[in-house]
Amino acid sequence: MAAVRKRIPKEQRKAEILDAAVKVFAEKGYRNASITDINEAAGIARGTFYLYFDSKKDVFLELVESYFNQYARILEENQEHLRNAFETGTDPLVSWRNFVLAALEFHSGNPELTEIVYRQAIGRDEDFSARVEVLLEDARSKVLDGYKLMAERGLLRGVDLEVATSISIGAIVYITMDQVLRKRRDDLEKLADEIVDNQIRALASPRIDAEKAIEVSKANRAAKA
Amino acid sequence: MAAVRKRIPKEQRKAEILDAAVKVFAEKGYRNASITDINEAAGIARGTFYLYFDSKKDVFLELVESYFNQYARILEENQEHLRNAFETGTDPLVSWRNFVLAALEFHSGNPELTEIVYRQAIGRDEDFSARVEVLLEDARSKVLDGYKLMAERGLLRGVDLEVATSISIGAIVYITMDQVLRKRRDDLEKLADEIVDNQIRALASPRIDAEKAIEVSKANRAAKA
């Protein structure tokens, strides 16, 4: 018994299981996915799974954490750029637009992970919703910080930043889920333009001529490319 | 055996079970809620449940359908008002704002149902996601129709209506989930104003002076109240 399988480095084996898990969870949903499904997809035996993870919840959370880690990096990079833009006097709208595009690309490039986070993890499953709540709030506060920075520099009109943040996140998440994942739209550049255009008009300070700002920003981007 | 419980009209009993179910599902999540939980919450015996519903999925879907029925009514009423506004020459922005407020009030007044729909029903649970998908698409197309109507009358700039619809729905859902349900904000009127203000600026035709339109609309509302 115990047909011995290839012995591969610990980290690689773990990565293989995570790969299998993300597919299985996205395909069947957390509830309907069984550990056995994951094991089969990973080509390992029942017991092997538990050498790498403590439980079903554990793999799932690891995937969710990985999503938020990656997304946090994008948000932080954007903050950085924005701050740099203000310091160097370059157009902050370019940072803004870059962020939106980066977000769309990240989600669109990780459809299964996105599916898992926004359609599986969010759903009061005592198991992990507390942790997911924290992670979401973290991400949200990073977005909020971006708006605060822009507000401080007089870029925004006197909107309720909390509300603006919710609208902004809601918009990006929905566009991603709906237009990108479901309807397979792949003109991400154009979507990013639509979104930023919308946001500038909605949020920019009256001192800023939104129309013109968008023109300038487009020109800048074109020049950059 | 058979500790007898007071008999109540069939419709009332069913309503009681639905009431219990919505609480249980919102509290524990679809996955973690057992039929026994619902029965206990409703104060009935195990078997009684099955006199009114075929399965756990069945109650759940009935709740979800009820959400969408109610929401559909709100969407249709809004369409009606908007159409009337165009016909009678009254300010369509008032209809627009009324709709946003009605949506916020509906969700805020039905927090558990909202929770269930947006955090439980949306999540690839083969059991019902097909049906939920259809319902969501129905609702979405009603919102889209509203935008189409406004676009036809020259109220909007040349935005991609699909994208605008996703942004709009995402915004309202997120605001509801985040600001209303989670953070218990109850200044719905103010939230509605913020949202509509945002949307007008983002979407209104350049021929319309958003700034002014918002002023007028506010005045109208005030007069009405």
Add this chain to the structure above:
Amino acid sequence: MAAVRKRIPKEQRKAEILDAAVKVFAEKGYRNASITDINEAAGIARGTFYLYFDSKKDVFLELVESYFNQYARILEENQEHLRNAFETGTDPLVSWRNFVLAALEFHSGNPELTEIVYRQAIGRDEDFSARVEVLLEDARSKVLDGYKLMAERGLLRGVDLEVATSISIGAIVYITMDQVLRKRRDDLEKLADEIVDNQIRALASPRIDAEKAIEVSKANRAAKA
């Protein structure tokens, strides 16, 4: 509530329920038949059933008892005839053949009851198999008595009457189940002839010329008709 249904004499209602029950049990089997099925077939409400019977087992047993009562009467009549034949000196083989035909006709005329007794009641269901065992043994001993009578009068060769009885009953039951109920053969007269012919040859005393006995018996029957 409680839509009042026709009030009919107690005995008639009971008969109606039995009628419904025999059909339902034969159709679905004891196990798969639900009281509700019977109630629906009888056009009565759930509770009404229990005004006439104590339990599911109770109706079923009542049907089984009814089968054995009817069959017992046939067996007793046959005994009677046989005894008369011996007394009056008429051909006992005519009685024998009459009995076989009567048995075939009875079973063939009550296919559902037969089905119930031989395919449902016989099957160690603690519920009622003890009682069924007794009833079967009763019937068996009546058949055995017939053979004993014939043996006493020198009609049979020195066979083991117990074995002969089993063979005889097995034959009739199987023929009924197989040829009559399953294959819908309706030439009962011919079947009876085959069976009796068989039995005479197998069991008749060597002093009796089976060949001739059968001829005579046939002639007698023909004369009678």
Add this chain to the structure above:
Amino acid sequence: MAAVRKRIPKEQRKAEILDAAVKVFAEKGYRNASITDINEAAGIARGTFYLYFDSKKDVFLELVESYFNQYARILEENQEHLRNAFETGTDPLVSWRNFVLAALEFHSGNPELTEIVYRQAIGRDEDFSARVEVLLEDARSKVLDGYKLMAERGLLRGVDLEVATSISIGAIVYITMDQVLRKRRDDLEKLADEIVDNQIRALASPRIDAEKAIEVSKANRAAKA
């Protein structure tokens, strides 16, 4: 949790469960036997059962199939012998008698399986009666083939072979159920003699002197032993 039990080879474990199941089904009947009963009898946990069988119906049918497989082998061997007898000119009645004895021994040696097949499996339980019907018909047709062969060789009088088959099967089944299983008669040789004696007298061609045939056959057997 998970009080571990000694691991035994898969085939052995399955055999143990089947052993337990045959006892439980014979004891309580299919309907009254619960999977838990089988598990307890087999000394395994609830879930273990499902590693080997899909359902209660599944184990049951496996037992039934096993009965018919074993019986089919006996029937086929008998056919073979009979054919050989005709070819080599040895007494076919010896084959006949061998078969009857083998059948009695098989059933008497597997009382629980016999009980299950003839008292549980035969009974319109939608679950499996279709399959059982097929198996019974298969067995029946093998018996019929034996009679056809004998008829072709002029061994039988012009009886309706269908009827003869039913009588023959009914006789053996009833004798087994009644005399062997219920009344614990163990003089199988004598029973076989009685049955064959009966059958020869009932079915043999007039050209054959049944009386003498039986003598010869008995002598042959004695010589053989």
Add this chain to the structure above:
DNA sequence: TATGAATGAGAATTCATTCAT
């Protein structure tokens, strides 16, 4: 008498997790 809503014991089945090999 008749009704049918309500009851709850009981059964089958699933699957995350354990651990002897």
Add this chain to the structure above:
DNA sequence: GATGAATGAATTCTCATTCAT
């Protein structure tokens, strides 16, 4: 490390029976 047979808690669902109306 790897395996996979075994475990058993937990869940859904059925249906004979009761009894207030």
